[in-house]
Every structure is written in structure tokens, then in C-alpha cells.
Amino acid sequence: MIRYDVSDAVATITLDRPDAMNSLTAELKTALLDALRRAAADDEVRAVLLTGSGRAFCAGQDLREHADNLEAGRGLAGTVHEHYNPIVELLATMPKPVVAAVNGVAAGAGASLAFACDLRVASEKARFAMAFAAIGLVPDSGASWTLQRLVGPGRATELLLLGEPLDAARALELGVVTRVVPPEEVLKTARDLAVRLAAGPTRAYAATRRALAYAATHTLAESLELEARLQDECAATEDHRAATRAFLAKETPVFKGR
Ligand code: T3D
Numbered sequence: 256m257i258r259y260d261v262s263d264a265v266a267t268i269t270l271d272r273p274d275a276m277n278s279l280t281a282e283l284k285t286a287l288l289d290a291l292r293r294a295a296a297d298d299e300v301r302a303v304l305l306t307g308s309g310r311a312f313c314a315g316q317d318l319r320e321h322a323d324n325l326e327a328g329r330g331l332a333g334t335v336h337e338h339y340n341p342i343v344e345l346l347a348t349m350p351k352p353v354v355a356a357v358n359g360v361a362a363g364a365g366a367s368l369a370f371a372c373d374l375r376v377a378s379e380k381a382r383f384a385m386a387f388a389a390i391g392l393v394p395d396s397g398a399s400w401t402l403q404r405l406v407g408p409g410r411a412t413e414l415l416l417l418g419e420p421l422d423a424a425r426a427l428e429l430g431v432v433t434r435v436v437p438p439e440e441v442l443k444t445a446r447d448l449a450v451r452l453a454a455g456p457t458r459a460y461a462a463t464r465r466a467l468a469y470a471a472t473h474t475l476a477e478s479l480e481l482e483a484r485l486q487d488e489c490a491a492t493e494d495h496r497a498a499t500r501a502f503l504a505k506e507t508p509v510f511k512g513r
Pocket residue numbers: 274275276278314315316317318319321331332334335360362363364365384386387390392395
């Protein structure tokens with residue numbers, strides 16, 4: 256259900272239910288959460304790459320399992336709290352960068368997973384479907400928070416209420432994705448970015464993620480205060496000291512993530 260592979264300090268996590276468009280069952284969500292926890296906790300992993308196998312990135316909640324839960328009177332069976340929320344929180348807050356290789360359609364919570372990553376590289380064949388309203392649900396897995404930060408509240412409202420699919424070109428235009436490449440290049444392009452980030456100042460990247468998330472919901476004065484604290488932390492890192500020495504010696508810095 257999940258493939259987990261580490262090389263070049265990048266953990267590649269692949270949703271691997273291609274026959275069901277990588278739609279999310281409880282089992283797959285548990286495996287994804289485990290994989291993300293493993294990547295977050297492993298100091299040898301300095302960037303994460305999330306992708307899907309087959310023609311989809313992820314079609315969101317598995318609606319067959321969902322229908323079974325509804326029929327059995329279990330409602331959502333606790334999956335939002337138990338799975339979706341911790342998955343998205345970890346994607347958005349783990350202390351290392353996360354890149355999504357959106358190889359195909361990303362629908363519902365599948366789109367939300369991509370939105371929670373730092374960078375999104377999409378295949379020309381990818382599309383995003385804000386599929387929640389079409390089945391009478393509210394956007395979840397952070398889409399109400401992330402999408403409006405990517406495209407602004409006006410566009411986000413339209414996308415979430417009308418649910419019209421967004422092709423890759425339009426997604427790039429609106430800022431939902433950062434790059435669009437031919438399908439055969441999507442994984443390599445995203446992986447190259449992840450490898451580049453994995454060779455960077457991991458602690459400064461973690462601090463940057465924190466600062467951006469914090470600034471999105473705090474005042475300028477509060478954000479300046481957090482920046483000052485985070486800058487003290489970064490200034491004390493081995494990477495910062497070594498990079499400063501390298502600059503003055505006109506050398507290329509080698510970051511160790513410490
Ligand atoms: O507990 C909770 O449920 C709460 C959390 C909810 C979070 C959510 O994610 S809600 C949103 C759930 N996802 C959707 O509503 C998306 C449903 N799928 C679609 O809209 C379309 O299938 C796609 C836009 C993803 C792809 O369209 P297309 O035309 O490329 O493919 P298709 O023909 O519609 O689907 C291909 C197969 O995948 C098909 O199965 P079949 O007929 O070949 O046996 C289809 O049923 C299956 N499939 C697609 N999405 C899902 C799915 N099966 C189960 N669950 C899916 N989400």
C-alpha cells in the first residue's frame with residue numbers, strides 16, 4: 256500500500272494502490288502516517304518526496320470503504336481525527352521540506368495532501384478535483400486552510416464550492432503548483448528538487464516552515480519576534496557557521512543538517 260525508500264537523504268513515500276487510484280482506506284492512511292512519522296524522526300532523512308503509483312496521485316477517501324462505514328452506522332469511523340488530521344499536520348510541520356510529485360489526478364483529501372507539502376511539481380496530465388462538495392462534504396485534511404493560502408480566498412471559495420476540476424496549466428497559473436512538466440519527467444524533477452533540499456541547511460528550512468506557518472496567522476510584531484528567536488537558533492547551528500566561513504573563503508558550503 257505504501258512504498259518507502261530512502262536514498263540521497265530523501266525519503267520517497269509512494270501511495271501504492273494504483274487499481275483504486277491510490278484512494279485512502281484506513282489501512283493505507285495508517286501506513287502513510289507511519290511512513291511520515293518514520294521520515295520525520297530519521298535524522299538521516301533531510302527531505303521527503305510524496306507521490307502516487309499508476310495514473311493517479313490520490314483520489315481522496317476510498318468511497319467504497321466510506322459507504323460501508325455509513326451503511327454500518329459508523330459515520331466517518333473517526334478517520335478525520337485518527338488519520339487525516341495527523342497526516343496533514345505532519346506533512347505541514349515536520350522539520351524538513353516535503354515535495355509532492357503530483358503524477359496524476361489529486362481529488363478530495365488527495366489534493367489536500369499535495370497542498371500541505373512545500374512544493375508541488377505536477378505532470379502535464381495532473382488535475383486537481385475539489386471533490387468534497389460533490390458528495391456533500393466539507394473540505395478537510397486542511398484544504399480550507401491551505402488552498403486559500405495558495406490561491407487567495409476568492410479563488411479558493413470558487414474552487415471549493417463549484418468543484419470544477421483544475422488542469423495542470425490552470426493550477427500553475429493560479430499558484431496551486433510550482434512547476435508543470437511532461438508526465439515522464441514529474442518524478443525526476445520532483446526528486447531532483449528533494450535531493451537539492453536534502454543537501455541544504457535542514458534546520459534553517461525547518462525554521463522557515465515554522466516562520467511561514469506562524470506568520471500566516473499572527474501579526475507583524477509577533478512574526479518579527481518569532482523570526483528573531485528562530486534566527487538565534489539558526490545562528491547557533493554548525494551549518495550556519497560553516498556556510499559563513501565558506502562564503503568568506505569563496506568556497507561552496509557543504510550543509511550537514513546540523
Ligand atoms: O471519512 C471520510 O470519508 C471523510 C473524508 C473525506 C475526504 C475526501 O477525500 S472526500 C472526497 C473523496 N473523493 C472523491 O470524491 C473523488 C471521487 N473520484 C472522482 O471524482 C474521479 O474518480 C476522479 C476525478 C478521481 C478520477 O476520474 P476519472 O474519470 O479519471 O476516473 P474514474 O473512471 O472516475 O475512476 C476510475 C476508477 O477509480 C473507478 O472504478 P471502476 O469503475 O474502474 O471500478 C472509480 O470508482 C475508482 N475511484 C475513483 N475515485 C475513487 C474510486 N474508488 C473509491 N474511492 C474513490 N475516491
